[in-house]
Amino acid sequence: MRFLYLLRTKMVLPFALCLLAQGTLFAQQNESAADTAQTPEAADTLKWLKKIPLQERDTVGYFPNNELFLHSRGAVSKADMNELDKMPYTSVDQMLVGRVNGVDVRNNTGEPGKRVSVFVRGTSRLLFKNSDLFYAQPTFVVDGVPMILDHPFAYDIQGYDFNRLGTEINLLSFLDLNDIESIEVLKDFSAGAKYGPNAANGVINITTKGPRSGKMHVSVNGYIGYSLKPQIEPVNAKFERDFRQQFYEKYATDDQLRAFPRYLSDSTKLAYFGPANWDDLYYRNAWSNGIQASVDGGTRLANFRFSLNHAAQQGVADETGMQRYGLNFGINIMPVRNLLLTTYIAAATVHQDRSRWIRDRIGDEDYLLNLENPPSPNKDFLSQYYKNVGNGINNNRNNSVRALANAQYRIAGGFMINSRLGIDYGQNFRDLFIPTTISDGNNFVSNFDGLNRRLTLDNSIAYTKKTNNGHAFQVTLGQYDQWDKWRYDFGKAYRGNSDYIKIYQPGNNDNHQGASNNLRLTANYKDYTQNILASFYGDIAYNYQGKYFLDVYLREDGSSNVPKANRWLFSPTVSAAWKISSEDFLKDNPLVGNLKLRASWGRVGRTFLDEYYKDGPIYNVDVGWDGTPDISTYNAFPAINAAFGTGYVSPDITWAYVEQGNIGLDASFFHDRLGVQVDFYSKTDHNLLLKVPTVEEEGYTGIIENGLSIRNYGYEVTLSGSLVQGDDFGWDASLTAYSNQNELKALPGGLTDLVVDGHRLLVGKPVDRYWVLINEGIYNSDADIPVNPQTGKGLSYKGIPLQAGDPKWQDLNGDYVIDDQDRVMRGRLSPAVMGGFSTTLRYRQLQLNLLFTYAFDRKVINQYMADRFDFVNREGVDDISGVKEVNFWSKEGDYSLYPLYNPWSPVDPYQADQTLFLEDASFVKLRGVTLTYDFGKSRWLQRSGIEGLRVYGTANNLWTGSKYSGGDPEAVDFFGYDQGYYNMPAPRSFTLGFNFQF
Numbered sequence: 001m002r003f004l005y006l007l008r009t010k011m012v013l014p015f016a017l018c019l020l021a022q023g024t025l026f027a028q029q030n031e032s033a034a035d036t037a038q039t040p041e042a043a044d045t046l047k048w049l050k051k052i053p054l055q056e057r058d059t060v061g062y063f064p065n066n067e068l069f070l071h072s073r074g075a076v077s078k079a080d081m082n083e084l085d086k087m088p089y090t091s092v093d094q095m096l097v098g099r100v101n102g103v104d105v106r107n108n109t110g111e112p113g114k115r116v117s118v119f120v121r122g123t124s125r126l127l128f129k130n131s132d133l134f135y136a137q138p139t140f141v142v143d144g145v146p147m148i149l150d151h152p153f154a155y156d157i158q159g160y161d162f163n164r165l166g167t168e169i170n171l172l173s174f175l176d177l178n179d180i181e182s183i184e185v186l187k188d189f190s191a192g193a194k195y196g197p198n199a200a201n202g203v204i205n206i207t208t209k210g211p212r213s214g215k216m217h218v219s220v221n222g223y224i225g226y227s228l229k230p231q232i233e234p235v236n237a238k239f240e241r242d243f244r245q246q247f248y249e250k251y252a253t254d255d256q257l258r259a260f261p262r263y264l265s266d267s268t269k270l271a272y273f274g275p276a277n278w279d280d281l282y283y284r285n286a287w288s289n290g291i292q293a294s295v296d297g298g299t300r301l302a303n304f305r306f307s308l309n310h311a312a313q314q315g316v317a318d319e320t321g322m323q324r325y326g327l328n329f330g331i332n333i334m335p336v337r338n339l340l341l342t343t344y345i346a347a348a349t350v351h352q353d354r355s356r357w358i359r360d361r362i363g364d365e366d367y368l369l370n371l372e373n374p375p376s377p378n379k380d381f382l383s384q385y386y387k388n389v390g391n392g393i394n395n396n397r398n399n400s401v402r403a404l405a406n407a408q409y410r411i412a413g414g415f416m417i418n419s420r421l422g423i424d425y426g427q428n429f430r431d432l433f434i435p436t437t438i439s440d441g442n443n444f445v446s447n448f449d450g451l452n453r454r455l456t457l458d459n460s461i462a463y464t465k466k467t468n469n470g471h472a473f474q475v476t477l478g479q480y481d482q483w484d485k486w487r488y489d490f491g492k493a494y495r496g497n498s499d500y501i502k503i504y505q506p507g508n509n510d511n512h513q514g515a516s517n518n519l520r521l522t523a524n525y526k527d528y529t530q531n532i533l534a535s536f537y538g539d540i541a542y543n544y545q546g547k548y549f550l551d552v553y554l555r556e557d558g559s560s561n562v563p564k565a566n567r568w569l570f571s572p573t574v575s576a577a578w579k580i581s582s583e584d585f586l587k588d589n590p591l592v593g594n595l596k597l598r599a600s601w602g603r604v605g606r607t608f609l610d611e612y613y614k615d616g617p618i619y620n621v622d623v624g625w626d627g628t629p630d631i632s633t634y635n636a637f638p639a640i641n642a643a644f645g646t647g648y649v650s651p652d653i654t655w656a657y658v659e660q661g662n663i664g665l666d667a668s669f670f671h672d673r674l675g676v677q678v679d680f681y682s683k684t685d686h687n688l689l690l691k692v693p694t695v696e697e698e699g700y701t702g703i704i705e706n707g708l709s710i711r712n713y714g715y716e717v718t719l720s721g722s723l724v725q726g727d728d729f730g731w732d733a734s735l736t737a738y739s740n741q742n743e744l745k746a747l748p749g750g751l752t753d754l755v756v757d758g759h760r761l762l763v764g765k766p767v768d769r770y771w772v773l774i775n776e777g778i779y780n781s782d783a784d785i786p787v788n789p790q791t792g793k794g795l796s797y798k799g800i801p802l803q804a805g806d807p808k809w810q811d812l813n814g815d816y817v818i819d820d821q822d823r824v825m826r827g828r829l830s831p832a833v834m835g836g837f838s839t840t841l842r843y844r845q846l847q848l849n850l851l852f853t854y855a856f857d858r859k860v861i862n863q864y865m866a867d868r869f870d871f872v873n874r875e876g877v878d879d880i881s882g883v884k885e886v887n888f889w890s891k892e893g894d895y896s897l898y899p900l901y902n903p904w905s906p907v908d909p910y911q912a913d914q915t916l917f918l919e920d921a922s923f924v925k926l927r928g929v930t931l932t933y934d935f936g937k938s939r940w941l942q943r944s945g946i947e948g949l950r951v952y953g954t955a956n957n958l959w960t961g962s963k964y965s966g967g968d969p970e971a972v973d974f975f976g977y978d979q980g981y982y983n984m985p986a987p988r989s990f991t992l993g994f995n996f997q998f
């Protein structure tokens with residue numbers, strides 16, 4: 001082990017850094033010198049190498065005419081970049097929707113640049129709160145380097161679970177679409193096991209456009225877009241008063257009538273009863289634009305590519321928007337025979353204008369405002385409010401740098417050595433200032449400085465052998481290290497004497513003259529966490545005559561976040577494939593072009609993002625209270641104690657791991673005019689951690705231990721066809737269908753039934769069901785309420801007697817008490833089947849493409865309507881639920897669907913978790929229409945020296961068909977609750993663009 005440590009730290013890392021510098025130096029050599037070093041064998045090597053994506057070269061080898069050593073690809077879905085490069089997308093996840101199979105992209109808002117969630121073949125996590133989402137995201141691999149995403153640990157110091165502290169910018173916005181060569185989703189471990197624990201949630205494999213040899217090429221791509229503001233029905237206080245009046249007339253007592261909200265009672269107040277035109281200030285028709293330019297060229301032994309890009313997108317609501325500036329540089333050098341050096345560097349910065357929600361402002365400030373009166377629905381009064389908001393500061397910026405240095409050296413006899421160093425570095429800054437004019441006379445200032453950093457080092461040696469009788473095999477041995485670190489510095493302060501001083505730097509002397517004008521209440525938070533992964537792997541790949549493939553991949557992973565006694569995990573993967581179409585009985589069959597059967601089984605470890613679990617029970621600064629859990633001082637003295645709020649960490653924590661089996665079929669027929677890909681999979685997570693609630697007398701909120709197991713299983717079908725092939729006219733179409741089911745296999749400690757955070761977990765049942773009461777109407781009179789014949793008492797809700805005007809909930813166990821025992825697991829957040837349909841019509845140089853997406857048998861809780869009818873419990877209360885945004889003044893949904901319960905009833909009649917608000921949110925959506933004209937090889941282009949010119953027009957989000965009574969059925973939060981205006985749908989947009997090369 002000492003030898004391996006020295007090898008990694010003393011030899012390989014300096015060598016890789018030298019290669020990075022060496023690659024830059026060789027870029028300065030002139031073309032004639034490179035041509036002098038050219039050999040036929042080297043040329044053959046480079047020609048073959050261009051066919052192999054950069055991230056695969058270490059496992060394949062770069063030997064000429066070596067295609068037989070390409071492993072069976074496994075379950076892989078690939079996006080059609082020919083269509084994507086005509087879309088005004090600003091992040092990779094947007095490109096996946098409806099275009100690749102096995103992926104569920106959840107975008108809860110149309111706010112530009114904000115993070116989304118992506119799930120590959122379901123999720124192994126129990127998704128109860130926003131921090132859970134961070135553990136379920138796939139790994140995005142860019143040019144062979146796994147990207148590091150944000151960490152949820154900042155939620156530990158937050159009082160509200162809305163947005164993570166920091167910028168909330170989607171880290172996938174750093175990549176420009178025109179710099180991407182291919183996007184693949186690696187879904188089974190035959191395709192993704194080489195990424196080790198990074199493949200536990202699936203892999204999104206992105207290859208950027210690399211250097212190419214030949215004459216200098218220049219490419220320019222640009223677009224301009226226009227998004228339409230939504231059509232809404234604004235209302236004023238008269239509508240809201242009339243809506244509530246029916247409840248008051250039917251149920252209100254004299255005291256309740258006297259408590260009628262003042263802003264609804266005086267019709268002479270123009271601020272609330274005047275014209276409802278707030279939407280003129282809130283919504284807008286928005287512009288977007290993007291430009292990207294690249295240049296590449298060089299000799300066959302030294303070539304490069306350099307690109308610059310900029311994109312800007314305005315949001316249609318709340319003056320949101322984002323801007324990105326980026327650059328990419330790549331260079332390939334072959335300084336001597338059989339040695340190839342590759343260097344990539346990419347950098348980007350993203351700025352975002354966030355929404356101005358009152359709810360989010362309260363969450364950021366951690367201070368409840370006076371919620372008695374909402375904003376005015378009249379723009380003459382509302383404009384002053386927005387002017388005051390504009391006097392604040394809300395700057396959000398993310399910076400990203402990615403670097404790759406790769407060296408490959410071929411040794412005579414079939415050996416190849418590969419060394420790769422990868423760096424992914426991200427930093428995010430947020431400066432926030434809230435003036436006294438919108439915060440009840442209390443101003444607020446904060447600063448967040450966050451860091452995500454990943455360093456990877458991968459060294460391998462491969463031996464390849466091909467015999468004359470058709471046997472071929474490749475053996476690869478390697479070692480991989482990964483260093484991850486997340487850090488943040490956060491400071492906040494209240495009650496400055498002046499709104500003109502808006503700068504606060506945590507750690508400075510807050511009492512000296514000029515320091516935010518003597519801020520009176522300050523707090524500083526600093527935290528960092530890390531994970532170090534060390535891995536050793538071996539791969540044996542064999543095939544016979546290109547017909548029979550067998551691959552055995554063995555891996556040993558050690559993680560710093562697992563206790564020392566259980567630090568190492570062995571992970572094997574076995575895959576096999578049979579290319580039936582290469583058999584003699586099908587080889588010359590004109591109907592069958594390709595027919596391949598493949599199967600795989602593998603295990604991959606799942607690393608813990610937190611360091612809590614490596615040493616058993618922990619001590620931390622968990623001395624706060626509900627809403628403010630982590631306070632580092634008590635009565636001005638530093639304090640540390642047992643982590644009662646975090647939970648008791650079991651001392652024998654072990655690795656969590658994923659086992660997945662996959663059977664697939666790839667086929668093409670009629671001279672490849674019809675393609676079929678079918679996959680059946682079963683993916684089971686074992687030994688996941690779960691905080692099991694415990695009795696309050698123990699002090700801890702729960703016990704964190706292994707034992708949670710969740711299985712995801714389903715199928716994927718892709719059909720593609722070239723229906724018409726002609727010189728002038730062509731017609732292509734493709735259809736994808738994806739279905740995922742899940743099942744809870746086990747709970748810690750042998751439990752079979754558990755309630756956590758209002759969710760019921762029942763072994764043998766799915767984990768993505770809603771836990772709801774069955775609603776059957778309303779009790780119109782006290783005589784309608786069932787009476788227990790044994791006790792003579794009427795039906796109650798958790799001990800509260802039901803009365804006329806209360807909901808008629810089903811008493812499933814017949815005990816005459818409505819409680820959690822009468823809740824059922826209904827609906828499903830994940831659709832029963834989802835996918836897309838794409839069709840392309842071509843006439844000469846003109847091409848029309850339509851993309852439809854769909855989701856069937858998907859349920860959503862209409863939280864927006866539940867809150868609307870639950871106005872009594874949300875009116876003027878000292879709670880975040882009492883917030884009313886300016887969008888409160890709009891009519892959305894069908895009010896006639898809901899009975900008039902007594903809103904003052906203590907049984908909470910309009911609680912969201914009942915079948916009354918559980919709706920079918922299945923949909924079919926015309927997501928995109930693109931019309932393209934390709935000038936091709938026209939004579940005037942050739943005479944002008946232009947290699948290619950294409951112009952296009954795109955329309956997005958044109959039509960949605962759904963039975964859902966609310967807004968856009970896709971625009972719901974990550975947990976299946978439609979929160980109305982907080983879930984802004986993506987707007988209808990139109991784009992004109994061009995692709996130009998010379």
